[in-house]
Amino acid sequence: MVYLQKDNGGIYRQKIRIDNHEFFADVKADLGGEDSAPDPHDLLDSSLAACTAITLTMFAKRRGMPLESVNVDIERDSSKEKSGEYNLAMKIQFVGNLSDEQRAQLLGIVEKCPIHKLLSHATINISTTSQ
Secondary structure (H helix, E strand, C coil), X not given: CEEEEECCCCCCCEEEEECCEEEEECCCHHHCCCCXXXXXXXXXXXXXXXXXXXXXXXXXXXXCCCEEEEEEEEXXXXXXXXXXXXXXXXXXXXXXXXXXXXXXXXXXXXXXXHHHHHHHCCCCCCCCCCC
16 A cells, blocks of 8 residues: 655655655755655656566566566656656667567567556546545
């Protein structure tokens, strides 16, 4: 379960607890935060990279592919965010003695990453309730 709670730090600093793990999010000073922890956008981007790497690693393992590791680099172009456009460029490096066909299969599986699918939709509907 995910718990978000206001931390005693800055006005935008949030504590996030997931099971035994605890980490923080904050926004940059020019947005009113204290820049004391990763920005929520950075956490979203890192979750995309991690989920993509895990999805690819699991797929390769199930198929017996000689994939040793996956490096995922993400760059965010924030120039259009104020108009509602969120642009990410993802570069994937496969490490291992893979055939061209295996590399193509792995690139095709990227779209199956749950976070990637979520971010790739043109419209995302989120329902919220409070307790």
